[in-house]
Amino acid sequence: MGYRIRMAGDASPSTDPVQLAQDRFIALWGRMGSSWGIPRTMAQVHALLYIVGEPMNTDDIMARLRISRGSASMTLKNLQDWGIVSRAVVPGERKDLFTTSSDIWKLFRTVLRERKKREIDPLIDALRNCRELTDSHQKPRRLFAASRTRDSHAEEHNKRLDAMIDFLTMIDALAQQLIQPSGKGLALAAKFFSRAS
Amino acid sequence: MGYRIRMAGDASPSTDPVQLAQDRFIALWGRMGSSWGIPRTMAQVHALLYIVGEPMNTDDIMARLRISRGSASMTLKNLQDWGIVSRAVVPGERKDLFTTSSDIWKLFRTVLRERKKREIDPLIDALRNCRELTDSHQKPRRLFAASRTRDSHAEEHNKRLDAMIDFLTMIDALAQQLIQPSGKGLALAAKFFSRAS
DNA sequence: GCGTATTTTCAAAATGTTTTGAAAATTCTT
DNA sequence: AAGAATTTTCAAAACATTTTGAAAATACGC
Numbered sequence: 001m002g003y004r005i006r007m008a009g010d011a012s013p014s015t016d017p018v019q020l021a022q023d024r025f026i027a028l029w030g031r032m033g034s035s036w037g038i039p040r041t042m043a044q045v046h047a048l049l050y051i052v053g054e055p056m057n058t059d060d061i062m063a064r065l066r067i068s069r070g071s072a073s074m075t076l077k078n079l080q081d082w083g084i085v086s087r088a089v090v091p092g093e094r095k096d097l098f099t100t101s102s103d104i105w106k107l108f109r110t111v112l113r114e115r116k117k118r119e120i121d122p123l124i125d126a127l128r129n130c131r132e133l134t135d136s137h138q139k140p141r142r143l144f145a146a147s148r149t150r151d152s153h154a155e156e157h158n159k160r161l162d163a164m165i166d167f168l169t170m171i172d173a174l175a176q177q178l179i180q181p182s183g184k185g186l187a188l189a190a191k192f193f194s195r196a197s
Numbered sequence: 198m199g200y201r202i203r204m205a206g207d208a209s210p211s212t213d214p215v216q217l218a219q220d221r222f223i224a225l226w227g228r229m230g231s232s233w234g235i236p237r238t239m240a241q242v243h244a245l246l247y248i249v250g251e252p253m254n255t256d257d258i259m260a261r262l263r264i265s266r267g268s269a270s271m272t273l274k275n276l277q278d279w280g281i282v283s284r285a286v287v288p289g290e291r292k293d294l295f296t297t298s299s300d301i302w303k304l305f306r307t308v309l310r311e312r313k314k315r316e317i318d319p320l321i322d323a324l325r326n327c328r329e330l331t332d333s334h335q336k337p338r339r340l341f342a343a344s345r346t347r348d349s350h351a352e353e354h355n356k357r358l359d360a361m362i363d364f365l366t367m368i369d370a371l372a373q374q375l376i377q378p379s380g381k382g383l384a385l386a387a388k389f390f391s392r393a394s
Numbered sequence: 395g396c397g398t399a400t401t402t403t404c405a406a407a408a409t410g411t412t413t414t415g416a417a418a419a420t421t422c423t424t
Numbered sequence: 425a426a427g428a429a430t431t432t433t434c435a436a437a438a439c440a441t442t443t444t445g446a447a448a449a450t451a452c453g454c
Contacts, residue, residue: 018354021330025358028323035316037234039442051357058401068444073402094452095400102357104364119232126225133218157215160248160299161222167301236412255431265414270432291422292430 022051026065041067045075046084046100050107055088055097083110109179116175124172127165134158219248223262238264242272243281243297247304252285252294280307306376313372321369324362331355 026047033043062072079085088097134154223244230240259269276282285294331351
């Protein structure tokens with residue numbers, strides 16, 4: 001409570017600077033989301049919950065972002081699946097209320113964890129499988145010039161593929177470190193890097 | 198030279214394991230690209246050049262990926278704008294030849310540099326502008342209860358917005374460090390992190 | 395269990411993005 | 425400078441993704 005959120009039906013553009021700033025933030029965050037492969041609406045709903053700072057129900061979210069009920073419902077479901085939005089329990093409330101953490105580092109780690117799990121790890125697995133296709137089990141016998149050429153061709157290929165797999169494995173390890181809730185994460189990293197330069 | 202690339206008109210699926218592995222790599226890289234906001238074809242062209250390891254001309258790329266001339270042309274242009282593909286100069290060649298670096302760290306830094314420049318920096322700027330909307334220049338006079346409430350509302354808002362700006366500034370600084378061609382970049386970071394844990 | 399409030403689902407529509415293909419522009423050769 | 429080869433451009437088409445809205449499902453209070 002404490003202040004008034006723009007309500008459904010209140011279509012006039014606000015003149016309240018906070019309201020304006022919120023809208024701008026939401027738009028910016030939505031755009032940034034889509035340039036990193038996150039649906040604009042999903043990023044916007046998250047931005048709204050973040051910047052408003054208190055739990056909102058579906059109707060308020062719909063009204064504020066001018067999206068349909070279906071879209072709001074699916075988006076909120078996805079945000080929950082990603083672990084960055086949760087239902088708030090507020091006694092006496094009929095409708096579900098949603099919140100997001102106000103700790104950005106936590107949000108960041110959550111997103112990183114999800115993307116690692118869904119995208120990086122399966123990619124590395126698939127690349128390792130791919131690598132096996134050219135992992136000559138049989139001893140190279142090199143009877144003909146042609147097969148010698150072919151072998152070195154395969155070797156070059158393997159070198160490049162291995163380099164890529166190593167790189168991703170490295171990124172993966174780094175992500176793992178950032179995900180750990182233990183350390184201060186990037187804050188530490190920053191210190192390290194700024195010393196190093 | 199040295200080996201044969203599958204040519205235009207050669208539509209039969211290869212049985213050569215290297216060829217198969219290349220195709221799989223290309224498909225995987227394309228998929229990963231699109232989940233990170235990079236057009237699939239763009240990622241695929243890059244993957245092709247990377248995994249084949251030698252310069253290719255537009256026709257070969259078109260044939261291998263089964264894409265149109267227009268698509269190939271635009272994609273190659275974009276990849277060049279991003280700085281991860283360049284024209285190779287090979288004497289005696291009529292057609293333009295394209296290559297990508299075989300150094301993945303270099304590629305990574307290039308992509309990071311571009312995305313920082315195009316997405317992160319402008320976002321931070323825009324957020325700073327946004328922040329000014331609620332930066333009360335006038336001294337708070339607090340004559341009425343209502344305006345007191347309003348102020349604290351704005352203060353809370355500013356806190357959240359500042360936290361976001363600080364976070365992004367931090368990420369930006371980290372990116373800057375990784376971009377520097379000087380250090381070993383992530384390799385060092387990795388060492389640091391694995392010790393830290 | 396019934397009626398009401400709320401949430402979810404999903405086929406169809408809207409929107410946004412990528413690709414095509416052929417014409418225009420450019421570059422190269424003689 | 426003409427002609428041939430190559431590359432670029434861009435409007436239209438194809439494709440992919442997101443959004444809608446209304447029906448179905450679920451949860452809630454009595």
